[in-house]
Amino acid sequence: MANASSGIAVDNDCKLKFLELKSKRTHRFITFKIDDKLNMITVDKLGNPGQTYDDFTAALPETECRYAVYDFDFVTEENCQKSKIFFIAWSPDTSKVRNKMLYASSKDRFRRELDGVQCEVQATDASEIGIENIRDKAR
Known part of the structure; x- marks a missing residue:
């Protein structure tokens, strides 16, 4: 089904792949891109469970927008092991305006397709997806 506002x-x-990440934990992260030729959001990259947060941020292109989900493991103040799934809308300042507009207009519909996301981050540069920001949002 196409996105009403963007036609994607x-x-x-x-x-x-998102269900595999959520229920089977077969992926640490997934990046998604809008394929202009297909006019569709597709899987871009899959991160295996052993990959780190640094591996994830390195997988995001410096000059192109992406959507991503990341399965973030952390320990609470009560010393409990927890996990939260983050949805990240990556829209770097260096990407083209048309690209940013297309991703912005498709984001809400796509985000609703991924049932089970617990936190959302919108980022335009590396500092906004720093590990400390993610930790703070997870708590």
């Missing part, structure tokens, strides 16, 4: 559809593989 969501590839079924996006939902399947």
Whole structure:
């Protein structure tokens, strides 16, 4: 089904890979991109469970927008091991205006497709997706 505001559809593989991350924990992160030729949101990269947060941030392109989900493990103040799934809308200042507008107009619909996301971050530069910011939002 196409996104009403942008006309962009969501590839079924996006939902399947997200379910694998959520229920089976077979991925640490997933990045998604809008494929202009297909006019569809598709899976861009998959991070295996052993990859780190630094591996995730390195997978985000410096000059192009992406959507991403990251399975963040942390320990609470009560010393409990927890995990939260983050949705990250990556829209770097250096990306093209058309690209930023397309991602912005498709974000809400795509985000609703991913049932089980607990936190959301919108980032325009590396400092906004720093590990400390993610930790603060997870608490």
